[in-house]
Amino acid sequence: MKSCVIDTLEVIGGQCNALYPEKPIYDIPAHPKILASELIEMLEAQASPFAPNYQLNQRVEKIVKNSDDSFVVSTSKGINIECKAIIIAAGCGAFGPNRPPLAGIQEFEGKSVFYAVKSKAEFAGKKVAIAGGGDSAVDWAISLAEIAAKVFVIHRRDKFRCAPDSADKLKQLAAEGKIEMVVPFQLSGLSGNSGKIEKIEVVNLDGAKQELECDYLLAFFGLAMELGPIANWGLNLNKNHIEVDSTTMRSSESGIYAIGDIATYSNKLKLILTGFAEAAAACHDAYKIVFPDQVFHFEYSTSKGVA
């Protein structure tokens, strides 16, 4: 079978890469201890002989079933993938940035408000406001201070949740006047024209407001997960999980499977280990749908080899 892997994130690896890449995992069979990011690297290497087609940075929006029971999976980038079976391994839903709750922010998103930095050069000579108190906010403040005309760091406390070295460097750059600390403040509004920010409004706990003139806002408030369009795909859901037959991982719709954290059945364990076994069960069952005229001969990898 050929496979195409679609994810909203820019990298594969789901929660392991997005939430805890540097944490050691202790319950992966044959690895007494392995970093989450290393596990994903090794899984990618193990999958590579089968040449999966990775379609990243896009969300699956729609699934349509054709009259011949095949499917068309459509993504937010406008890509349509034709397939005979679908395996949903969507965890708790698609990852996306936590957005600051500012009226009208959508108008500025992707033009002068960003939740990640794609090209540092874009900020050269510009006035950049960075909001947040974690590693991303601090690291980008330090990095952009080298090239931006002005860097504001907006945070609601004067303590930062970042590596101690980075916190020291931030303080030093602030003392040298290369970064202006706007603490303890939080974002309360923004204004501008045609998607281009002109001013940001911040407020402190006493309600005192301040306006900052800037060209860009970078907001680093972490990632959120939302079920998103999966709820509209006509599958049996149980508290935002997809109900499956635990022997085959079939959902209520023939040809659509669910595995991993999003799949539910009696006594389900949300573990990576469980997800591996569920993936194998779903693939074995899907084979009959993908190749209905072929008899599947079960073989161990030790006999069959790779690819």
Ligand SMILES: Cc1cc2nc3c(=O)[nH]c(=O)nc-3n(C[C@H](O)[C@H](O)[C@H](O)COP(=O)(O)OP(=O)(O)OC[C@H]3O[C@@H](n4cnc5c(N)ncnc54)[C@H](O)[C@@H]3O)c2cc1C
């Ligand atoms: C801090 C932490 C520590 C953990 N430690 C362990 C541990 O030690 N051992 C263990 O076994 N488990 C651990 N877990 C749990 C483990 O990470 C999860 O069980 C596992 O990641 C589930 O994998 P998954 O593929 O089902 O979902 P996820 O890893 O959540 O991946 C789902 C992916 O689907 C994408 N997605 C969702 N909807 C869409 C859509 N519509 N279009 C495109 N993409 C979409 C998401 O962006 C995401 O990347 C831990 C979890 C956390 C948060």
